Amino acid sequence: MNSSIRWTYLKPREIVSELLKKGYSVSRNIVRYLLKKHEYVKRKAQKNITMGGHPDRNAQFENITQLKQDYLDAGNPVISMDTKKKELLGTFYRNGSLYRQAAIQTNDHDFPSSATGSVIPHGFYDLKRNTGYITLGTSHDTSEFACDS
Known part of the structure; x- marks a missing residue:
């Protein structure tokens, strides 16, 4: 096990199984308790690291906007x-909901x-x-x- 890893995809029952393989007997409740105590919660990845933009990005859109207006003004x-x-x-x-008298089976x-x-x-x-x-x-x-x- 690598002690520098601060996340896991394992579910509590899978953690229990891995610990048993290493000779440690622990219940799922204890695993859940320890995860909560150490502030480990299920999380989704968040896209928040900006990769920056192209230096000419704004100029490209300004050019497109001007061309669009020129074409519209010319009747094209x-x-x-x-x-x-x-x-x-x-x-x-499918995501979403609708009114029905019975559930949709998928x-x-x-x-x-x-x-x-x-x-x-x-x-x-x-x-x-x-x-x-x-x-x-x-x-x-x-x-x-x-x-x-």
């Missing part, structure tokens, strides 16, 4: 296109092999007309998908 279309993450189709869990795991397929949303937005379209498709080739849309 300005479009925005994007393809989002694919979603598996099937009886998979698979306990989201294995791609259990999917009936996948869908990829592709969005197209015309800034001048304030009009957008969403196409749902199955192509993983973004440029092919965009052209087909």
